[in-house]
Amino acid sequence: MEITTVTRGNGTVLSLAGRIDTVAAPMLEQAINRVMESGSRKILLDFSGVSYISSGGLRVLLASAKKLKNTGDRFGLCCLSADVLKVLKLAGFTSIFSIYPSEGEALAGW
Amino acid sequence: MDRSPTLEIPADPGEIPRVTAMLEQVMQACGFSCDAIQDLQLAVEEAVANTIVHGYRGGAGDVAITIHATEGAVEVRIEDRAPPFNPLSLPDPDRESGLDERRIGGLGIYLIRQVVDHVTYHFSGGKNVLTLVKRKPG
Numbered sequence: 001m002e003i004t005t006v007t008r009g010n011g012t013v014l015s016l017a018g019r020i021d022t023v024a025a026p027m028l029e030q031a032i033n034r035v036m037e038s039g040s041r042k043i044l045l046d047f048s049g050v051s052y053i054s055s056g057g058l059r060v061l062l063a064s065a066k067k068l069k070n071t072g073d074r075f076g077l078c079c080l081s082a083d084v085l086k087v088l089k090l091a092g093f094t095s096i097f098s099i100y101p102s103e104g105e106a107l108a109g110w
Numbered sequence: 111m112d113r114s115p116t117l118e119i120p121a122d123p124g125e126i127p128r129v130t131a132m133l134e135q136v137m138q139a140c141g142f143s144c145d146a147i148q149d150l151q152l153a154v155e156e157a158v159a160n161t162i163v164h165g166y167r168g169g170a171g172d173v174a175i176t177i178h179a180t181e182g183a184v185e186v187r188i189e190d191r192a193p194p195f196n197p198l199s200l201p202d203p204d205r206e207s208g209l210d211e212r213r214i215g216g217l218g219i220y221l222i223r224q225v226v227d228h229v230t231y232h233f234s235g236g237k238n239v240l241t242l243v244k245r246k247p248g
Contacts, residue, residue, distance in 0.1 A: 022123045052151070052152070054152055054159075059215060083148055090220075092203075
């Protein structure tokens with residue numbers, strides 16, 4: 001998996017490309033933790049380049065959301081493919097995550 | 111192409127992509143849709159990861175994955191010599207509560223049940239054997 005980190009407005013966008021599987025999930029967790037350590041508490045994950053996620057990736061999403069729940073924090077997901085959305089729905093994650101159709105729509109409210 | 115290949119891997123999560131790649135190759139050759147391939151890749155990844163993390167507890171061991179594909183269905187048998195454990199005995203995870211109450215983990219087996227058509231477990235000859243079946247729609 002490739003992760004590109006860009007600061008946009010008030011937030012930090014991590015653009016993800018590849019498969020978020022058992023092997024890649026720790027990389028994603030480290031990347032998110034690095035952003036938080038740098039002081040950014042508004043993080044958007046752009047899933048445009050992701051067609052596959054397993055429970056290893058879901059675990060990272062849930063752990064990150066739990067860390068970014070204070071007033072002023074934001075943690076969002078955008079541009080989910082049908083395949084990724086299907087797995088999030090099966091896991092019951094769509095009710096606890098902020099999911100946006102596009103980067104612009106996510107960041108507009110931040 | 112051999113349509114019932116077996117892959118033996120050491121208990122290392124880094125080996126899982128080799129398994130899912132082989133599964134994709136076999137299923138593509140049998141004309142399965144991308145959706146069906148992704149579903150079974152997810153189930154197999156979850157099952158193998160579970161064996162490595164919970165069965166062998168991060169220690170040494172081997173996992174054998176046998177893929178038997180026909181025109182109508184594909185069956186994947188996953189065998190290990192970790193202590194006997196039936197993953198299908200686990201309760202369904204909480205998928206309803208809010209973020210604070212939601213526990214991390216426990217989703218793997220649930221996802222397997224959702225994306226395959228049939229899953230069975232038995233312990234025989236000192237081995238845990240989990241069998242997953244995905245049928246071609248129609």
